[in-house]
Amino acid sequence: MAERTLGWIQNPSSFENLKNVVSVFDKNSDIYKQILSIKLPKLVKDLDLQNKLISEMKKDPLEMDYVLLKGHGIKPGQKRADAECSGIVQAAITTQGGRAYTDDWTADGFLRWGISIGLLDYDTKKDTVSITKLGEKFVKSNSEDSDKEILITAFLSYPPAVRILTLLENGDHLTKFELGKQLGGLGEAGFTSIPQDLYIQAIELASETDKASIRSNTEGSADKYARMISGWLSKVGLVQRIEKEVSTKIGNVEYKVNIGHSFRITLNGIKELKRAKGLSSYPKTDKIVYWQMLATKGKDRDYIRNRRGYTIKAINNRERNLDDIKAYLLENNIDESIATIEDELKVIEAMGLSLKHSRNGYVIDDNIIKLEIPRTKISKTNVLELKDKVRDKLKYVDHRYLALIDLAYDGTANRDFEIQTIDLLINELKFKGVRLGESRKPDGIISYNINGVIIDNKAYSTGYNLPINQADEMIRYIEENQTRDEKINSNKWWESFDDEVKDFNYLFVSSFFKGNFKNNLKHIANRTGVNGGAINVENLLYFAEELKAGRLSYVDSFTMYDNDEIYVGNIIDYSNLKIAADEEGLYSI
Numbered sequence: 001m002a003e004r005t006l007g008w009i010q011n012p013s014s015f016e017n018l019k020n021v022v023s024v025f026d027k028n029s030d031i032y033k034q035i036l037s038i039k040l041p042k043l044v045k046d047l048d049l050q051n052k053l054i055s056e057m058k059k060d061p062l063e064m065d066y067v068l069l070k071g072h073g074i075k076p077g078q079k080r081a082d083a084e085c086s087g088i089v090q091a092a093i094t095t096q097g098g099r100a101y102t103d104d105w106t107a108d109g110f111l112r113w114g115i116s117i118g119l120l121d122y123d124t125k126k127d128t129v130s131i132t133k134l135g136e137k138f139v140k141s142n143s144e145d146s147d148k149e150i151l152i153t154a155f156l157s158y159p160p161a162v163r164i165l166t167l168l169e170n171g172d173h174l175t176k177f178e179l180g181k182q183l184g185g186l187g188e189a190g191f192t193s194i195p196q197d198l199y200i201q202a203i204e205l206a207s208e209t210d211k212a213s214i215r216s217n218t219e220g221s222a223d224k225y226a227r228m229i230s231g232w233l234s235k236v237g238l239v240q241r242i243e244k245e246v247s248t249k250i251g252n253v254e255y256k257v258n259i260g261h262s263f264r265i266t267l268n269g270i271k272e273l274k275r276a277k278g279l280s281s282y283p284k285t286d287k288i289v290y291w292q293m294l295a296t297k298g299k300d301r302d303y304i305r306n307r308r309g310y311t312i313k314a315i316n317n318r319e320r321n322l323d324d325i326k327a328y329l330l331e332n333n334i335d336e337s338i339a340t341i342e343d344e345l346k347v348i349e350a351m352g353l354s355l356k357h358s359r360n361g362y363v364i365d366d367n368i369i370k371l372e373i374p375r376t377k378i379s380k381t382n383v384l385e386l387k388d389k390v391r392d393k394l395k396y397v398d399h400r401y402l403a404l405i406d407l408a409y410d411g412t413a414n415r416d417f418e419i420q421t422i423d424l425l426i427n428e429l430k431f432k433g434v435r436l437g438e439s440r441k442p443d444g445i446i447s448y449n450i451n452g453v454i455i456d457n458k459a460y461s462t463g464y465n466l467p468i469n470q471a472d473e474m475i476r477y478i479e480e481n482q483t484r485d486e487k488i489n490s491n492k493w494w495e496s497f498d499d500e501v502k503d504f505n506y507l508f509v510s511s512f513f514k515g516n517f518k519n520n521l522k523h524i525a526n527r528t529g530v531n532g533g534a535i536n537v538e539n540l541l542y543f544a545e546e547l548k549a550g551r552l553s554y555v556d557s558f559t560m561y562d563n564d565e566i567y568v569g570n571i572i573d574y575s576n577l578k579i580a581a582d583e584e585g586l587y588s589i
Contacts, residue, residue: 001374002066002127007116007293008160008184010224012109013231015147019138020092021110022119024069025062025131026139032057035091043085043101053088063123063130064088069111071104080105117154117161118288124372148236155233156276156285159352159366160184164229165238165273166352168265173244176261179230180223186350189406190297192220192416195423196259197248198435204255205434205496220416221296230263238269252498277354287353287366291373294351298406300384302374307334309373311344312353316368321361333377339392343399383409390541396548397541398428408511408537409461417459418443421509421540429547430554434496441493442477451558452501454478458510465515466508466534471524474506478528505561506532509540513565521563535566542568 012018023031036057044050056068071087074080080103085091089107094100111129114120119135122128131139138150155161160183167182168174177196185191202214219227233239244262247254265273278284289312295304307329314320314328322338329336336344345362349355354366380388387405394402401424407417415437422435422444433446444455454477458464481494481504506524508517513534525531535543546552546568560566 001124004066004112004122004127004292005296006112006122006290008190008225008296009109009113009116010221010228011106012113013228015151015235017093018110018113018119019147021089021107022114022131022135023139024057024088024092025064025120025129026136027062029139031092035088039085039091039100040088043091045084046086049086057088061130063126063128066111066122066127066129069129070108073104116288116290116293117151117158118286119154122290122370124291151232152236152238152272153285155236155238156272157288159287159289160225161229161233161352162273162276162287162354163350163352164226164233164263165265165269165276168239168263169270169273171265173242173262173264175244175246175259176219176223176227176230176263177259179226179263180220182350183222183226184347184351185222185295186347187222187400187403187420188295188298188347189403189410189413190295190301191222191225192403192407192420193222194218194220194419195427196246197427198419198423200246200248200255200257201434203257205436227261230261233269234263237266238272239263239265284365284367286369289353289368289371291371298410299381303378303380303384306332306373306378307336307340308344308348309371310334311341312348312364312368312371313373315355315362316364316366319358319361319363324361337388337392339399340388343391343402386538390538394541394545397424397544401428401541401544404537404541408459408509410459411461412459414457414459417509418457421455421457422446424540424544429544432498436493436496438491440489440491442474445493445496447497447501448554448558450500450502451555452497452504453558453561454481454504454506456506456508458508460511463512463514464508464510464517466513466517466520468520468523471520474508474524474532475527478504478506478524478530482528503558504530505558506530507561507566508532508534510534510536512536512538518564525563531561531563533561533564533566539566539568 020031023029024035026032036054040050040053044053053068056064069087069089071090074083083103085101087104087107089111090101090104093102093106095102115122118132119138121130121132134150134154141147141150163183164179167179175196177194177199180193187193199218202218203211206214230239234241241263243258243260245256245258247256274280275282276285291305291309294308295301310329310332311325314325322341325341326336326338345355353364356363356365383405387402391399391402404420407413407420418437419435422433425431425446426433431446431448433444435444437443442454443457446453456474480489484494486492513536517534521532521534547554547557
């Protein structure tokens, strides 16, 4: 089976280009004729490829190979702007700069968009694409009003669009961050959301020259999905984009920021949402759910897709309680705890399916189409095993913070790991704090009464050994905080601590620690006179659980910094992770 990330679209927004792409599948359309007779012969320089693309377009019925539609990427050493046309859909889109074809990445985005909203149909087994009845209507439509009506019907079959409308249904005015936090995988890898108060902090603490960059570049993947989907819905009149003023407190000062990507539902949006849900005498709208949309990122992506897919099938138009769902999953070789199933039900609802809960159990009362689950057996990785183990122990901490485990073991996720760590500490717990994380600043700081902590996050899939150069970097931060001399560091990051904070510690946070890190913790303390520690992501979550449950006081939490690794309780077992790393020659004591 080819890997296609269907169901979640971040970049395409042009309805005109979408129509051009769908028109490729109608032999009577002008776009089809132009691509076949003019564009491919002119744009595709490789004659063998050109002949293959032309032959593909002449098939009857017109069910075309995905790879030939999308084309291939750039060659080694080649710039994207210099890439040659290599796919049928590439030739259907003229770029904003006027080039007669687009790149494979953009072509893929429009293909996935058309498939996800039901204008095109994807055959998972053959990796081919064809047009649907609704797509044929879209191609033949000759007015903007008709286009809008067809697109509304398409969006109502797309669960994430229904989720956005549902979140706005009560008249709430929500920003992309407030929507993204409640959309899709609820913070897991592939569905990160920037905490809104940290975004406001970042804007207010930034220099004037950096504010514009933060506004345009600071969003998680789920925030971007929310922004794009809401943008489509606004273009067909189901929501309105209206700027919203939001505020947060940093210390004793309240800051306010206007967020442009904020949305309200319209009266027509409320009416169409009823149609999507089959209310007020409307027939139910079929919901398109491809297996590929059930998870988007990570080594456990296919396992999670299966777990969610079978959970959906267990309760689609059939009510089952949690024990019955667990038994159904076990019949399909998936053995999960009740806590995991409860979390997966929340994700399924956040993806846009109509989940109902009563004292008798759960049911999804949507007509679901296109959900085909591969029969291959897939096992969990050690990281997902760890995540599910920790899940069962968190009774007070919000389970969306389990995403910290995904991020800690993803070496490309340092920024998100920093942000979500500070989010846990200041929004789930009672610390004050700020995410800093720029050049010549620590990743973040927290405080409680007179105690403050300087934090450095390190996302590593194979553990972190705290090399001496990064220990020296922490020494520099501690000394800057001690001297507070703007001649040494003009950004004055230490001013983010409240004036009452007098006693300081330092903390490293990572997936797990290895090697010579304990000696370097002591080195930092010996050089600065400040005690600190290292905490792995599992213990960070247990630490949060103990504080939230009231079993550990905030005052006592600052006694845990003794220049060693911080453990919480005696329930820790790293054997699986250490063995896995040791097998790769990556773990040492």
